[in-house]
Amino acid sequence: MMEGPATHDNSTMSLADVTFSSIPKVDTSLYNLSSEEAVFFKAQTGIDDDEDLKKHILEIQAKAYEARDNSVTISTYPEYEHILKLGRERPDAVLLDIGCCFGVDARRAAADGFPAKNIIASDILNDFLELSHELFKTTPASYPGYHLPGDVFDPGFLSIAALSNDIPPAPAIDLSSLKSLNPLHGRISAINATRFFHLFTEDKQLHLAKALAGLLSAQPGSVICGNHVGNLEKGVVIAHILGSEHRLFSHSPQTWTSLWDGEVFEKGTVKVETELVEVAIQEVQFLVMRWSVMRL
Ligand SMILES: C[S@@+](CC[C@H](N)C(=O)[O-])C[C@H]1O[C@@H](n2cnc3c(N)ncnc32)[C@H](O)[C@@H]1O
Numbered sequence: 001m002m003e004g005p006a007t008h009d010n011s012t013m014s015l016a017d018v019t020f021s022s023i024p025k026v027d028t029s030l031y032n033l034s035s036e037e038a039v040f041f042k043a044q045t046g047i048d049d050d051e052d053l054k055k056h057i058l059e060i061q062a063k064a065y066e067a068r069d070n071s072v073t074i075s076t077y078p079e080y081e082h083i084l085k086l087g088r089e090r091p092d093a094v095l096l097d098i099g100c101c102f103g104v105d106a107r108r109a110a111a112d113g114f115p116a117k118n119i120i121a122s123d124i125l126n127d128f129l130e131l132s133h134e135l136f137k138t139t140p141a142s143y144p145g146y147h148l149p150g151d152v153f154d155p156g157f158l159s160i161a162a163l164s165n166d167i168p169p170a171p172a173i174d175l176s177s178l179k180s181l182n183p184l185h186g187r188i189s190a191i192n193a194t195r196f197f198h199l200f201t202e203d204k205q206l207h208l209a210k211a212l213a214g215l216l217s218a219q220p221g222s223v224i225c226g227n228h229v230g231n232l233e234k235g236v237v238i239a240h241i242l243g244s245e246h247r248l249f250s251h252s253p254q255t256w257t258s259l260w261d262g263e264v265f266e267k268g269t270v271k272v273e274t275e276l277v278e279v280a281i282q283e284v285q286f287l288v289m290r291w292s293v294m295r296l
Contacts, residue, residue: 031058037072044107044136060102060135064128070135073194074105075112078273079225079292083190086221087114092172093189096181096215097121098152099196103132106145106192116145120175124151146175152208160207161185161214163265168217181215188215193226202234202249206259213264213293222295230256230276230289239286253289260293269296 031054033041038053047053057070074080074097086093087109095114097106103121110116123129129147133139140147150157157180164186173183191212197205216222229248231237234255239246251259253274260272274291 033057033070036075037070040072040108040111041070044111046137057135060131063134064102064125064131070102070104072104072108073227074192074225075108077225077227077290077292079190079223079294082221083109083192083223083225084113086189086223087118090189090219090221093118094175094184094187095119095190095192096184096188097192097194098212099123099193099199100132101128102135103129103145103147104135105194107132107136109192110143110145116143118175119145120148120178120181121145122148122150122181124149146178148178148181150180152211153204157181158211159214160210163213163218165218167219185214187217189217189219189222191216191224193224193228195228196226198228198248198250200249205249205251206263209259209264213260216295218295220295223292225290225292227288227290230274230287232276232287237286240284250287251289253291256289256291265293265295270294271296 033053038050041053041057042048045053045056047056061070074083077083083095087095093114095106095109095118097103097109097119100106100121100123103123106119106121110119121129121132126147126149129149132147133143136143152158159182161182166186168186173187178184193212197208200208212224216224229237229239229250230252231250232252234250234252237248237250239248253276256274257272261267261270271294272291273294274289276287276289279286279288
């Protein structure tokens, strides 16, 4: 997310410090569903006409003007088939879509066969979770997946748990009774954290990584995956987006790997994969790091 080359300084500000009012209202030029995404949204919403679908999606975006992206991302990850397999084969495997906004990735996984009753979509803003139903033309009664609002930095919602190699026995938790993520410590099979970590400072990214690690099941193959702004060397990337300057703390593939393998998890107990990809949005170039952390 940079105009020209990335620049670094020692600031600890991040996009999380930017007030929503400084972010421009919905920009219709950002509507660019891929043909695969269009097929997905048409199947999910029952809207077949391209113009009607565009109008519907832009109407929902306009209601949540700070959320301008409806991309389906989880299905582009190399771990996606593995996640779907966990949903099919591991009894009561739970998938958590954290910082989910409208929960588009959660809906995609449900559409592709991960049992929706075992999917939790969570965001700090309950409005986004409610708009998810409007976007997908569902209700809490018609869609069996769960929406759980909460702040990942509120220990009452998500505390950092000591890591354990124990695999909690059945019976599974009744997801419908959840008020926080804490009862799921050590019980989640797959976590999707797409476009999430870069909202936060370096310290908070470490806190979040530890908190999510505490949710992950110790069963081999349990996985956390995501993407966010990255860089060749760790530091603050100054990004000029739609006329505003944002400072994003970004890990490099090396520092991100050693954070998970050695700092968050005991070294050698996870496999970390990373890939830096150059992406252009609105003619602004930036590096995105796609990553996964799998329990061995
Ligand atoms: C950039 S969006 C990414 C949304 C979605 N994962 C995607 O890829 O389209 C980041 C989301 O994180 C949510 N968020 C920000 N701070 C949060 C927090 N402290 N706890 C939980 N969610 C948070 C925002 O409300 C927003 O929906």
